[in-house]
Amino acid sequence: MIIYVVDIGVDFWVASRYFCQGQYSWSILILCFRGLSSLITQIFSYEWFKNDWEGTDTGKLKLVFLVHLFQCGIFIRYWFALKYGCQAAFKQTSSRDASEADPSIFIQKQAIDAVTDINMLRVFKTFLKIIPQLFLQIYILMEHDKTHFYQYAAIIMSFCGISLSMVDYQVSLRKSLPEKDEFRVLSKFMYVFYKLLTITSWILSISLITLLSVRISVILLIFLWICGFTWTLKQHTTFCKSAKMEYLYRTVVGIILIFSFFNIKGRRTKVCISIYYATHTVVTLSILFVYMFWKPSIIEEICFTIVGILTILSLVLGIIFLVAYYSHLHPTTYCRPQACSDEVDRVAGQKDSMKTGRFQNFLMQ
Template sequence: MMKFTKPNFIFLVGGIIIYVVDIGVDFWVVSKYFCQRQYSWSILILCFRGFSSLITQIFSYEWFKNDWEGTDTGKLKWIFLVHLFQCGIFIRYWFALKYGCQAAFKQNSGGDASETDPSNFIQKQAIDVVTDINMLRVFKTFLETTPQLFVQIYILMEHGKNNFDQYAAIIMSFCGISFSTVDYQTSLRKSLPDKDEFHVLPKLVYLFYKLLTITSWILSFSLITLLSVRSSVTLLVFLWICGFIWTLKQHTAFCKSKKMEYLYRSVVGIILIFTFFNIKGRKTKVYISIYYATHTVVTLGILFAYIFWKPPIIKEIHFTIVSILTVLSLVLGIIFLVLYYRWFHPTAYCRPQACSDETDGETEQRERAKPGRFQNFIMQ
């Protein structure tokens, strides 16, 4: 089992700071729009925030119920009350800081010990609680941050105003996407057995792959929204339906209840609108090729549609710049994707261990070890 290190703790603190600042920036932008009497944008941003918070609180509370099954019901009532007021994530951050500090600064256990070894208990607790947070942040990223980024870029392209608050919101959105994607992949490596450490170079390649492909897709959607809002909404709904149906066909088993499983599949359908995820941990060469080939065709189709119709809402020079950025980010994103999956992706998942290298006690401990929730989560 990998260890929770001091750099991991620093990233955890940084994630908390960005989370709090992101909330402040959201309400600041909303207040600015209200003052400018742009009520529709304010309501839309608040809807993204509210919907994301509701979904993450539901999953967070369900995970607390699953993890604390058989414990005092009084604790669960307090946990429910905190989640009802949309503050459940802060409880998880408190546990993360508590166990993370102990694991990073006070534990010196060996890395080869079993997860059930008492000396590694704090390490496992720290990794598990941070993993849960990063899972929730992935939900938040694609339910709130990415749609907000799309809205902010659309407003910027439509009105052409250089407002500081808009740039601040865009920067915070990119920071949120960056931290959540990298932290998610780091947690994946730590939580699943026999994964290699996620070093700096793979992190950068993975980060650029995600950011560039998502940026290209958001710019494309901004263009089609300027062309026709109805067409944009129709395309989004169609892509969500395709993602949801594909998720159904994968027969995911992430949640204990059927209702939560369908909610999970619905959320994954939204995530698949913006980026690719392998929800079953299988080989993805065919799926990911189809996914990004479709993105490329749709992106080029949107650009050609703009060239054909030439809507007056956007200046030609602006369209040229956006088109170059869209194509360039898509090409570079796919290049980084190929680099990541060719040289940095952990292709060996749960490598078999030689039985002769384990004592009977170690074998029993491995069999009794409870599998982490992350093994049922979307695995890339």
């Protein structure tokens, strides 16, 4: 909650600084990224509340809708996460072999599900606001020689936000799915470095294209979004209950796929992820070759050398971490497959609830 509030403050601080300097377009872009991400996360948050509270008091839902309308719905989710978390932490169980019907186990599941929902919304915010803002800040630093403290503060907050949202979501998601194995500490670090480095390399590449031509950069991003959106359509995702929300979800996933691979069906993705990062590698190297042989005057040679080295280094290290993670540190490589529960072992109604859960057929790799 503290990070969420500080992040809002940093956004308005940076936007106001640009506005005072007369850079109105940059200020507006930062606020637009903030507004768009907030709007979409509030929509998903309210829809999830409506689905979870189906058949309950309509007055309660109206109050929740009003809070989300004023862009404060995330605080309700933090409140429920804290409430269920405290109840689960201090609930005393009479037996060590508690069944699924035990109230303490149910409360613990509620707490995990509440945190998973929050982290899913944070993933949306990461790719709708944090990464676009990071791209904008890096582009501004590359285009202008003068730098200010608030620019570095925004970049540092962006990297922190990306790291936290990536690993927190992956951990909470695996806790919410009984058939998924949990992360080890080394796996968490490897996963974060793989994501951060590959995303950083791609952002630097897109920044170089933008320096060359804003129009080409926009066309490339739109083309990549269309490819990602088309792929989600072919996957026939079933994450949301309503068709409208499902298309909104696919639209958001298309944006996420511009910057990082996203497994939306919980299936093996060796071929898909190989094609994805092979394509990113080819595009990144092509951009660097264009700059190397063309040598446009819009960027200094020293600046390009530094950016080029950082781009290649982050790309190579990111791919190394990716291969190492999936080869040796992915939970499926060091955990034995868990035996499926027999029909008689399940509590009545549990099987149906497992089928209808939002995250039962979903896993971000």
